[in-house]
Amino acid sequence: MRLAQHMAVASDRVRATAIEATEFPDLSRAYRVMAVPKVVINDRVQFEGALPEREFLAAVLEAAGADATP
């Protein structure tokens, strides 16, 4: 969540939501959370575990790029 919330402050386009998986079992099921932390970006790009900043950014750009594709 740390990188996500810093990215939210850096850009008006970015929103960061932390979700406590055990308190929201329906959401966790919907996003197939099997391990934490699990990050889901634009409901398309996802990964488990903490990534370094460069790789996290690459995932953000991949998700943003996917959205831009018609």
Add this chain to the structure above:
Amino acid sequence: MAILNARDEQAVRTQFQQLDDPVKLVVFSQSLAAADLCVENEQLVREVAGLSDRISVEVLNLAIDRDRAEAYGVDQVPAVVVEGARDYGIRFYGVPTGYEFSNLIDAIIVASTGEPALTDETKASLAALAGPVDIKVFSTPT
């Protein structure tokens, strides 16, 4: 009974010395949904806010304050919106204890300073984003 012990409070007070702009923590609760968790969430947020005069708290009801909930994009409880000079889009769903507690404190600080700890390369890439980016981070307290 307090959720934070004296040692937690002292550690957070020290971190809060970095605060700059005021921060508002907007708490969404709903007595009919997850009542115990909402009570715990409100208490935790109030205890945290009590550690700095830069932090204020507003408690809203998801069922009653529907316009505000919609404006914030909040549809679950318990929830906390961390707002600095503007709404940066930072939300916490669930009581932010354990691992999420340190993220809440970090969110308050970065929302207050408006200075994300990111490389210039990352900031430049984010500044060039053409569309919205929604990042969900699922975690557990331990």
